[in-house]
Amino acid sequence: MSWRSKAQLSTMWLILLLAVAAPWLGMYPVLGMRIMSFALFACAFNLMAGYTGLISFGHAALFGGAGYVTGLALTSWGWPTPAGIMFGVFVALVIGLAMGVLAVRRYGIYFSMVTLALAQIVYFYCLQADFTGGEDGLQGIPRGTLFGLSLQSDRVMYYVMLVVFVASWWFIRRIVRSPFGQILQAVRENEPRAISLGYRVNRYKLGMFLLSAGFAGLAGAMKAVIMGFETLTDVHWSTSGMVILLTLVGGLGTDLGPILGAVIITVLEEKMGAIGHFLEHITGVHWFASLNDNVSMINGAIFVLCVLLFRRGIVGTFNARWGGARAASG
Numbered sequence: 422m423s424w425r426s427k428a429q430l431s432t433m434w435l436i437l438l439l440a441v442a443a444p445w446l447g448m449y450p451v452l453g454m455r456i457m458s459f460a461l462f463a464c465a466f467n468l469m470a471g472y473t474g475l476i477s478f479g480h481a482a483l484f485g486g487a488g489y490v491t492g493l494a495l496t497s498w499g500w501p502t503p504a505g506i507m508f509g510v511f512v513a514l515v516i517g518l519a520m521g522v523l524a525v526r527r528y529g530i531y532f533s534m535v536t537l538a539l540a541q542i543v544y545f546y547c548l549q550a551d552f553t554g555g556e557d558g559l560q561g562i563p564r565g566t567l568f569g570l571s572l573q574s575d576r577v578m579y580y581v582m583l584v585v586f587v588a589s590w591w592f593i594r595r596i597v598r599s600p601f602g603q604i605l606q607a608v609r610e611n612e613p614r615a616i617s618l619g620y621r622v623n624r625y626k627l628g629m630f631l632l633s634a635g636f637a638g639l640a641g642a643m644k645a646v647i648m649g650f651e652t653l654t655d656v657h658w659s660t661s662g663m664v665i666l667l668t669l670v671g672g673l674g675t676d677l678g679p680i681l682g683a684v685i686i687t688v689l690e691e692k693m694g695a696i697g698h699f700l701e702h703i704t705g706v707h708w709f710a711s712l713n714d715n716v717s718m719i720n721g722a723i724f725v726l727c728v729l730l731f732r733r734g735i736v737g738t739f740n741a742r743w744g745g746a747r748a749a750s751g
Contacts, residue, residue, distance in 0.1 A: 450575040456687045457586040458644040463667040463679030465636035471674030473629045474609035478533045478661050479540030485656030487513040487638035488645035492562040493552050502565035506642040513638020521630035525623050544656045558652035672734025
């Protein structure tokens with residue numbers, strides 16, 4: 422194994438151990454589950470944008486759409502929790518297929534605009550449909566049981582989500598390193614050359630779009646079960662923008678970047694009030710107390726700093742600089 426592979430493997434094991442121990446170290450399990458939900462969502466987006474070069478502005482439709490139908494299946498139809506989650510993933514795949522068939526023949530900003538337009542159709546449908554609850558959202562989604570194990574305990578649900586996330590992340594990593602993933606990376610780098618070699622590029626793009634849609638749907642379905650409700654925020658275009666932010670901050674086209682981005686942004690959104698009061702206490706500047714009302718501004722500032730200082734995201738920049746330093750010293 423190369424030094425980089427060893428370093429990545431050690432980092433992965435350290436992150437896994439910290440995730441397993443987190444509820445016993447004082448972390449609120451629901452916060453951990455929210456981080457993993459958004460991290461899986463970001464990994465799904467990264468699978469398509471980072472390794473195929475397709476920037477979608479419509480992933481919120483997959484994430485929130487799966488959450489809504491999972492909630493419908495569990496609350497109104499009385500389905501078991503695993504069946505409801507799988508139904509959410511299936512609906513995300515159907516939405517992804519419709520998006521992909523229409524969008525993969527377009528390039529660049531035109532691809533992004535097609536996905537955004539289709540996602541807005543899903544948003545306005547959810548706004549008007551009876552089962553979604555409109556602006557009030559879909560409330561009272563039960564966690565139920567999983568193979569006879571009650572999911573009412575936050576700690577039990579946390580470890581179920583951890584297993585789902587780790588398995589999904591590992592599968593995504595295997596996809597990227599498979600011949601299928603290597604072809605898509607070749608398409609990202611030089612699509613005309615891939616076409617000249619005989620690859621049916623649009624089919625490969627559609628396949629990756631469906632894989633990304635499935636994992637995004639899984640993230641949305643799990644979040645709905647974890648939180649017990651689903652709102653229009655998850656299908657709004659701002660959620661598509663948020664997942665782009667998570668991925669770019671952590672590092673587009675890296676294994677751990679989306680996870681780091683999800684940790685940073687989610688913790689800031691959840692704990693901004695406490696951070697603001699702490700900064701006010703140590704600096705005496707009263708403005709910091711209002712940070713909780715300006716989370717979007719802080720996220721925007723983080724994005725600007727990453728663009729200026731970490732053009733490849735935090736993980737991507739670290740890998741490039743550390744790799745260059747190791748090569749120079751070696």
